[in-house]
Amino acid sequence: MRSRPPHPRLPRRQHRDRGQVAVEYLGFLPVLLIVGLAGIQLGAVAYAAEQAGTAARAGARAASLQQDVGAACASAVSSGIHVSCATSGGGDSVTVTATVHIPEIMWKDLGNATKSATMPVDH
Template sequence: MTGLRPSGGFRAGRRPRGDRGVSILEFTGFLPILLLIGMAAIQLGLIGYGVNQAGSGARAAARAASQQGGPPAGVAAGQAAVSGWLDPQVSPEKGAETTTATVVVHVPGVIPLFGGYDVTRRATMPTDD
């Protein structure tokens, strides 16, 4: 009985020497995929943030333009409601019944091979005249 210990249990067998370092090679091969998934998650988060900011800017611009301030006040309110690094483009249009504001923001690309994305949101408010 060569496998028994004095305590009665079996000894663990020796590990073969041929598989040393395999786990680091597997990790190194899988690392680019993990980085790509992480960057895609960050990109989706940025796009969601851009959609949220564009919607907030469009509502603020439509609200300000529909009141007595007119389109110049709408542009200022829309740009103030959006983070500056998103480069908001605000264009309110005041009509007789409703005022519609359109905000376009540019979300930068995180993944090197893809460019940025433009996100557009519109909001309509009743005109207060």
């Protein structure tokens, strides 16, 4: 079995710089985490808006067919998401406004995502 030749001694300056990259990485890690969480929060805002739009369209369709608007709105969104729908209009068209609370990931209380949909009443 051959043994490895001994390492030459590092010059004093290079010896002090060892581990510098690890320390710089640890300093930058919180910035990376904040940027990542902000991206996830932005995705949650977009998802809430998409769910509100889906619920509004489903509710408007149900209202145009004289069906239960609340049940249609609730069944149109993913489980675990609370949606509230309000109906307005009359005559030949009906408008349903759906409101979904935006999930809190990084910032507290971003409010609600609200979308509306209008459909003609089926006679």
